[in-house]
Amino acid sequence: MQLPGGLVEDGIRRRDCAFRPISGTLELALAEAGETAGNTPRAVTLALVTALGHLGGEPATPQRVAQLCVADRQFLMRELERHLGHTDGWFQVACRGCAAQFDFHLDYAALPVQEAGAAYPRVQVEVAGHKLAFRLPNGADQEALATLPVAEAQSWLLRQLAYQPIAVDALDAQATAAIEAALEAVSPGVVVQVQANCPECGAENRVDLNPYRALSHSSEALLQEVHQIAAHYHWGEAEILALPRPRRQRYLHLIDRARGMAD
Numbered sequence: 001m002q003l004p005g006g007l008v009e010d011g012i013r014r015r016d017c018a019f020r021p022i023s024g025t026l027e028l029a030l031a032e033a034g035e036t037a038g039n040t041p042r043a044v045t046l047a048l049v050t051a052l053g054h055l056g057g058e059p060a061t062p063q064r065v066a067q068l069c070v071a072d073r074q075f076l077m078r079e080l081e082r083h084l085g086h087t088d089g090w091f092q093v094a095c096r097g098c099a100a101q102f103d104f105h106l107d108y109a110a111l112p113v114q115e116a117g118a119a120y121p122r123v124q125v126e127v128a129g130h131k132l133a134f135r136l137p138n139g140a141d142q143e144a145l146a147t148l149p150v151a152e153a154q155s156w157l158l159r160q161l162a163y164q165p166i167a168v169d170a171l172d173a174q175a176t177a178a179i180e181a182a183l184e185a186v187s188p189g190v191v192v193q194v195q196a197n198c199p200e201c202g203a204e205n206r207v208d209l210n211p212y213r214a215l216s217h218s219s220e221a222l223l224q225e226v227h228q229i230a231a232h233y234h235w236g237e238a239e240i241l242a243l244p245r246p247r248r249q250r251y252l253h254l255i256d257r258a259r260g261m262a263d
Contacts, residue, residue, distance in 0.1 A: 001079065004188035005072045005116040005136075007056050007064060013120075014056025017076070019083045024241035024248055026050060027084070027222055034215030041142035043215050044073055051080050066140040069121055071188040073139050074211035075113060078190060081214040082108055085245075089213075093196055097203025104196045106209075114189030122163075123182040127175045133163040134179060136187055225252060232258075 006015035020026055029050040037043035045065050052060035055068075068076075088107045095102060121136040141160055145153050155168040158179065171179075196205045210216075225248060226240045232255045240248065 003068075003072045004075055004113050004190070005069045005120055007068055007072075008121060009056070009064075014058075016057065017055045017060070018053045019051050019080065020053045022084065022245050024222060024226065024243060024245070025238075027217075027245070028219055028241060030080075030084075030214060031217050031219035031222065034217070035219060039143070039146040040212055040215070041139055041146050044077060044212060045139055045143065047080065047215060048073065048076055051083070052076075066143065067138050069116075069136045069138050069187065070142065071116075071190050074190040074192065075188070077212050077214050078108060078111075084214060084217070086213070091196075091207060093198075093205050093207055095198040095201060095203055096205055097198055098201040100198060100200040102196075102199055104207075106194065111191040111194075113191075116188040117186035119186050120188070121186070123186050125175075125179050125182045127171065127178065132166060132179075134158075134161045134183060135163065136183055137161060228252060228255060 001017055001019075003015045003017060006013045008014075030047050033043050033046035033050060037046055045062055048065045048068075049060050049062050052065070054060065055064055058064070065073075087109060088105065090103050090105055092101060092103050094100075122133055123135075124131050124133050126132075137157060137160075141157060144160075145157065148156055154176075158168050158171070158176070159166065161183075190211060192209050192211055194207050194209060196207050197203070198205060226237055229235060229240050229248070229251055230237065233251070243251070
């Protein structure tokens, strides 16, 4: 799997990565990351550290995962959702035109991914006759922003992204917009909004997609499966969680069949 952006280390852009095989241990760790991390950026870091077998040929440490740009992290979380077997989904929308509720289907594999621009992950912007260099925001920035008051977020982020000290208060709206546009132009892109037409009135509706749906799976259902297998076979939790998902599901089917609940 290739990241649309990549991790730049020692001047080398590393894009290749791979997920670990799915097991109950991985599924439980992912569910608990979403339940206990405290904020979404932190949960994403924990989830990717858990799920990735390697990142650019090296271990996916928290520090390295946090250095990935935001779009790469969104891409990986969407691919993780597919890796977990959730390759598509149904969405419900309230039409903005007629207020009717309607459903539409979406295949994640069909969503396009935009590659990073040539200058990735750095841009230069001319502001008041001076050329200033900035980098794309990453996971570490997101984690820090989650703890800051909203009023301080933009100025703090601009200082973090600049390669040299800048007087953020001296930047006018035009300069700030130029910086944001330059960063947007070089950033990879993952679809986070789609268009759906209402079958009743034909109105176009823009629907926001959550790129972090892999964090929404509860641990409760998995622990119930562990409980059921443990009660029947008297195996330990670690043994059951180590099973690949298809084999775990096969044992659950055998238990149901023994109880007369399945063919």
